[in-house]
Amino acid sequence: MVTHMAAGRIGLKRAYPARGYRRAAPxxxxxxxxxxxxxxxxxxxxxxxxxxxxEATIDRWLRDVAPSAELRRWFAHRPER
Numbered sequence: 787m788v789t790h791m792a793a794g795r796i797g798l799k800r801a802y803p804a805r806g807y808r809r810a811a812p813x814x815x816x817x818x819x820x821x822x823x824x825x826x827x828x829x830x831x832x833x834x835x836x837x838x839x840x841e842a843t844i845d846r847w848l849r850d851v852a853p854s855a856e857l858r859r860w861f862a863h864r865p866e867r
Contacts, residue, residue, distance in 0.1 A: 819843045831855065 811823075815834040819826060827846045831853070833839065853861070861867055 815842065815844060831858070 813823070813826070815828055815837055825845045826843060827848055828834075828842075828844045829848050829852050831849045833847075
């Protein structure tokens with residue numbers, strides 16, 4: 787959960803969905819934006835392969851809130867964990 791103070795530090799205007807706002811909807815970084823998508827935020831420590839930063843339709847890259855490298859190695863693409 788993002789607190790009001792944390793939201794200000796990472797540049798978000800609201801830390802919670804207000805009336806009339808949509809909740810976050812996961813998308814793949816390579817997908818083109820859809821009408822009404824709003825701000826597109828990438829939360830990952832690594833930049834996605836095959837996507838140039840200059841051509842990406844990503845508004846913010848928040849690598850500090852993504853899982854650590856240690857956690858990614860432990861998870862090892864095994865969803866049962």
